[in-house]
Amino acid sequence: MSNPLKWLRKPINLVLMAIATTLLVISQVTLSQALAPHQDHYEIWGSDQSNSVPGVESLGVQGGLIWIWDSHDVEQQIESGVTAQPLGCDGQNRPGDGPCDVNVVFPPTLTEYDQNSPTGKTLGDLPGFGRLHGMLTDPQNKYLNVNIFTPGGGYVGIMDGETKEAIALFRVTATNASGPERSVHMSFWNSDGSTLLVANLNGKLLERIDIVRNQDGKIIDAIYNKTASLGVGKGMEVLDPAKVYRGKNAHNHDLVGKVVGNYNPIALADLTPSGQCKENGCTADNNASQGGRPNNLIICPIVSSLDHAYITLAAGGLLVANTKTTPMSIVGEYSNEIINGAGCGGVEVDHTIWLNAGVSASDAGATQSTFSLYNMDDRAFTNRPNPPNTPAPVVVYQDPTNTATNGHLGGEAANTTGQLPGITTRHDNHGMVATVSGAYIHNTDRIQNLIQVFNTQTLERTEYDLTSADGHGNGVGTCAAASITDDSNLPTNDPAPDLMEQSPDGKYLFVAFRGPLPVSVGHSSQGSCPGVGVVELTENGASGRLVSVLRSSNVTDSAIAPIAGGHDYQGTEHSDLHGVAIRRHSH
Incomplete structure (x- = not known):
């Protein structure tokens, strides 16, 4: 047995040197943590659009599931195959307690208020609280928005990322602009987290929630500012104003929030600053030039x-808004022949905004093929409105097989090849993310299971697949092993990639993988391994390969629907992830 006091015989200077070295290492680690706090520890939040309520007949109309995984557990899954278990929303952050039901996070007992008083209704009395379309982390890395997309529902909430509890909940404005009077497609935090900008899709309104924080970044109020609202339709009228919900959340804490202001008739008027129709048909002669905005x-x-909002539109065209003014104001406008429709991917690199365009979510999208990418200088927009279609965007790429839809004039006729892997020739550009360095832009192709990559300096385009082991066609990818097996006719190894985010350290991309019963854009989104795909970036961010799938599952849902251009799935799996968010740990 060795002598435990042997180290005392060492010369004292060696002992002091060892202590000094240890202190130096500790100080360096502490400094490193201070400069790059906890980039090695984060959470992955997946938004599942499927119903969390059993016995519902329609897809994505009641509830939804929030899947949260800890990055340490994800690394273990990649390295050893031990399945990462989802965290719960009870504040304990215990693996295996998830997923979280949005009907529990936002209890049905919450009371509805208008601007001044309760309406006599509760959240449980109202329709369409379902279809969790996506969540995004705020710039302070403390909160996430919650977008409930069921047409006619129109709810947007805020959750505390640390405690996983509800903080605020609103219902957007109903207007006469389209069929369902309101819905929330997505919402986006502004640059400093002081506002949440809401895409009221069916209401054809850009709406704003002003966020009040204390000195520590904690949200102490959320103010739905009706005066800030910007209408983009024609002949617009408000049918039912915005609402706020109050009461106790699942943690027995009070929600915050209020509705203030009055809708500004000028902001709801038909014309842009140039005198053209915001939307075609407002007057006989004022449709925007070169195709307009249908x-x-x-x-x-x-x-x-x-804090410019680049408002992408279903049938093409683009409106650029200054979100700091009240009401928000148009400073740029483009027709659908300049910017194709149905884009949702967008990132900024060195003041350059990159925007994509894909296929329509309507039934017409079943025969469309669209993969377009543009960029423009954000500094070209000031408080003074630009003339129409100015400055001209850079057309980075338009796939030569694009169909002649949503403003694309040079395309082919309708593409009727469906969405079955190995058969379809269609494309659909949707999700987009920039690498940490900003050197590359990655775009998902929902139909072809590809990631198309663009060099931000040279605009060179390359691609890698999500179906092979190496991303370049060699070996079978991990989606195959994670695929659904209860319907032998469902094509396997079909990721159907959608929205995505990057890890803080730039090592991975996390990509939402759709399910066999896609709740939205069913003609482009059927997949076989629902969950979150983990893509390891290679070649300094220029390429990648799928290394794991965080599988989600929902067999509580029983709704069934035919899948245009795909396979009419006969099994029990209903999970359908549309969005991914990343939240860094604060400790």
Whole structure:
């Protein structure tokens, strides 16, 4: 047995040197943590659109599931195959307690209020609280928005990322602009987290929630500012104003929030600052030049560091808004022949905004093929409105097989090849993310199971697949092993990639993988391994390969629907992830 006091015989200077070295290492680690806090520890939040309520006949109309995984558990799954278990929303952050039901996070007992008083209704009395379409983390890395997309529902909430509890909940404005009077497609935080900008798709309104924080970044109030609202339709009238919900959340804490202000008739008027119709048909002679804007359902307001919102539209065209003014104001306008429709991907790199375009979510999208990418200088927009179609965007790429839809004039006729892997020739550009370095832009192709990559300096395009082991066609990918097996006719190894985010350290992309019963855009989104795909970036971010799938599952849902261009699935799996968010740990 060795002598435990032997180290005392060492010369004292060696002991002091060892202590000094240890202190130096500790100080360096502490400094490193201070400079790059906890980038090695984060959470992955997946938004599942399937019903969390049994016995519902329609897809994505009641409830939804929030899947949260800890990055340490994900690394273990990648390295050893031990399945990462989802966290719960009870504040304990215990693996295996998830997923979280949005009907529990936002209890049905919450009371509805208008601007001044309760309406006599509770959340449980109202329709359409379902279809969790996506969540995004705020710039302070403390909160996430919650977008409930069921047409006619129109709810947007806020959750505390640390405790996993509800903080606020609103219902957007109903208007006469389209069939369902309101819905929330997505919402986006502005550059400093002081506002949440809401895409009221069916209401054809860009709406704003002003966020009040204390000195520690904690949200102490959320104010739905009706005066800030910007209409993008024609002949617009408000049918039912915005609402706020109050009461106790699942943690027995009070929700915050209020509704203030009055809708500004000028902001709801028909014309842009140039005197053209915001949406075609407002007057006989004022449609925007070169094609106009045929249907201004708001898809995504991509927000820049200068707080411009790039409002992508269903049938093409683009409106750029200054979100700091009240009401918000149009400073840029483009027709659908300049910017194709149905884009939702958007990122900023060095003041350049990148925007994509894909296929329509309507039934017409079943025969469309669209993969377009543009960029423009965000600094070209000031408080003074630009003339129409100015400055001209850079057309980075338009797939040569694009169909002649949503403003694309040079395309082919309708593409009727469906969406079955190995058969379809269609494309659909949707999700987009920039690498940490900003050197590359990655775009998902929902139909072809590809990631198309663009060099932000040279605009060179390359691609890698999500179906092989190496991303370049060699070996079978991990989606195959994670695929659903209860319907032998369902094609396997079909990721159907949608929205995505990057890990803080730039090592991975996390990609939402759709399910066999896609709740939205069913003609482009059927997949076989629902969950979150983990893509390891290679070649300094220029390429990647799928290394794991965080599988989600929902067999509580029983709704069934035919799948246009795909396979009419006969099994029990209903999970359908549409979005992914990343939240860094604060400790």
